[in-house]
Amino acid sequence: MPAEGSVAVVTEPIMPPSPAKEEPLFDPWCDPENPRTVTFQDVSAAAFKIKSGIMNTPCTRSHLSNVTDMEIFFKKEFNQCTGSFKERGARYTLLMLTPEQQKKGVIAASAGNHALALSYHGQDLGIPVTVVMPLVAPIMKVQACRQHGANVIVRGKDIGECREYALKVSKDQDLLYINGYDHPHIIAGQGTMGLEIVEQVPNIDAVVIPVGGGGLIAGVALAVKALYPHIKVIGVESERCASFSGAMKAGKPVYIRAESTLADGLAVPKVGVNAFATACHLVDKVVTVKEEWIAISILRLVEGEKAVVEGAGATALAAILAGELQELKGKRVVIPLCGGNIDTTVLGRCLERGLAADGRLVKFTVTVSDRPGGIAELTRLLANLGVSIKDMVHERAWIRSDIFSVEVKVLCETRDKEHSEELRNALLQRYKILRFGSQSPPGAMGQ
CATH class of the missing domain: 3.40.50.1100 (Rossmann fold)
Structure with a gap:
C-alpha cells in the first residue's frame, strides 16, 4: 500500500512502435487503373528522335514465298546492333x-x-x-x-x-x-518499325507479329493502321503462354500461367496495361502455335533464309507454316524477324527438334539376329534406301526375346516425311519387333 498522502504511479509496459507498413511497389508509368494509350504522334516523334542511332533494317522478299503460296517479306530486326527490335x-x-x-x-x-x-x-x-x-x-x-x-x-x-x-x-x-514492353515510350519506339515497313513494302495486305507483353504489336499496329487502315494486323503467341488471347477474351489483361517454351521471349504471363489499351481495338486476330512449328520455323529460316532467329522471332512464321492463316493465301504479308539472340546450345536443340518434327530426324528400335551379319544386314537396308545413320547402339542384356537376338537403337536422317514412311515400311517387312519413333512395337503390348 502506498504511504498516506503519496500518489500511486501505475507503470504500463512500453510497447515497441509498430513498424510502418511498406507501400506496395508500384510502377507509375504502368497503372492498371489508368492505362496510357499511345498515339500516332508519339510514334512519329520517336522515329525522328532515334533515326540517327537505330538501324533501318532491310525488309526483303522471302524464299519461302513459293512454298507458302504467299508473298512473304521479312523485316530483319535481328540485324540491330544488339540483335533485336528492343x-x-x-x-x-x-x-x-x-x-x-x-x-x-x-x-x-x-x-x-x-x-x-x-x-x-x-x-x-x-x-x-x-x-x-x-x-x-x-x-x-x-x-x-x-x-x-x-x-x-x-x-x-x-x-x-x-x-x-x-x-x-x-x-x-x-x-x-523502365518496363520492357509496357512503358509508353517503349511502345512508341517499337512502333517505328511499322513506319519503316509500310515505307519499304508497297501494297501490304497483312502484318503478322509475335506477341509477348504486347509492346511490339501495339506500336506496329498503331503505326500501320493510322496510315493504311485496311492492312490486317495479326498476332501470334505460343500456345504455352497465350496471355494476349486471354486478355482479348476477358477484355482486359489477365494472368495466364506461362509454361516453358522455345519462344521464351514471349513468355509474359500478363500483357501490359498500356500495350493492351493501345492495341486491343487495332489487332484483327490472334492465333496460337505449337512448339514443333516454332522449331520447324527456326530450321526453315536457317536453311532457306540463312538467318539465325530466336524462338520468339520465328513464331509469326510458325503460324503460317502450321496453316493457321489460310486466309492470307495469295496475299502480300510482312513478318518481323524480331530477334536473333539464341544460345548456340539452344539453337542446336531447336534444329534437332525441327528436323524431328519435319520427319527428317528419325529414331527407331528394332530387334535383329545377333548372329554374324545381323547388324550388317540392317545397315545395308538403310544404305540401299539412302538413309544416313547418325547414331547406333545395340543392347543384349535387357531384352526379352530369344538369346540370339540383339536390340538395336538407331538415330538416322531422311529426306522428308515420305522418305521416313518408306523406311518404316521397309523395316516392318523385314523385322517382327520394331518401335518407330514414339510408337509401341507390334506384338509388344503387355510385355
Whole structure:
C-alpha cells in the first residue's frame, strides 16, 4: 500500500512502435487503373528522335514465298546492333528522360533483349543503366550487358522476383524503372518499325507479329493502321503462354500461367496495361502455335533464309507454316524477324527438334539376329534406301526375346516425311519387333 498522502504511479509496459507498413511497389508509368494509350504522334516523334542511332533494317522478299503460296517479306530486326527490335524503344525512352534523370540513371528487369538494348544505348548516350537479371539468365547475355557498361545485378529465380527487386532499388536510389514492353515510350519506339515497313513494302495486305507483353504489336499496329487502315494486323503467341488471347477474351489483361517454351521471349504471363489499351481495338486476330512449328520455323529460316532467329522471332512464321492463316493465301504479308539472340546450345536443340518434327530426324528400335551379319544386314537396308545413320547402339542384356537376338537403337536422317514412311515400311517387312519413333512395337503390348 502506498504511504498516506503519496500518489500511486501505475507503470504500463512500453510497447515497441509498430513498424510502418511498406507501400506496395508500384510502377507509375504502368497503372492498371489508368492505362496510357499511345498515339500516332508519339510514334512519329520517336522515329525522328532515334533515326540517327537505330538501324533501318532491310525488309526483303522471302524464299519461302513459293512454298507458302504467299508473298512473304521479312523485316530483319535481328540485324540491330544488339540483335533485336528492343533497341528502338530503349533508345527513345532514354532520350526522353529529363536531364536530371539522365544523370541519375535507369533500372530494368530483364533476362535478355531489353537488358542488352538499354545497356548498349545507355553507354552510347552516357546514361547509367542498372539491369536486374534472374539466376537463369544466359551467362553470355549477362557478360554482354557488363561489356556495354551496365551495372548488372543477378538476383531472383524468375523475372517476377527481378522486377520486385528492381522496383525496390528504383525507389531507394531514385532511378527510373523502365518496363520492357509496357512503358509508353517503349511502345512508341517499337512502333517505328511499322513506319519503316509500310515505307519499304508497297501494297501490304497483312502484318503478322509475335506477341509477348504486347509492346511490339501495339506500336506496329498503331503505326500501320493510322496510315493504311485496311492492312490486317495479326498476332501470334505460343500456345504455352497465350496471355494476349486471354486478355482479348476477358477484355482486359489477365494472368495466364506461362509454361516453358522455345519462344521464351514471349513468355509474359500478363500483357501490359498500356500495350493492351493501345492495341486491343487495332489487332484483327490472334492465333496460337505449337512448339514443333516454332522449331520447324527456326530450321526453315536457317536453311532457306540463312538467318539465325530466336524462338520468339520465328513464331509469326510458325503460324503460317502450321496453316493457321489460310486466309492470307495469295496475299502480300510482312513478318518481323524480331530477334536473333539464341544460345548456340539452344539453337542446336531447336534444329534437332525441327528436323524431328519435319520427319527428317528419325529414331527407331528394332530387334535383329545377333548372329554374324545381323547388324550388317540392317545397315545395308538403310544404305540401299539412302538413309544416313547418325547414331547406333545395340543392347543384349535387357531384352526379352530369344538369346540370339540383339536390340538395336538407331538415330538416322531422311529426306522428308515420305522418305521416313518408306523406311518404316521397309523395316516392318523385314523385322517382327520394331518401335518407330514414339510408337509401341507390334506384338509388344503387355510385355
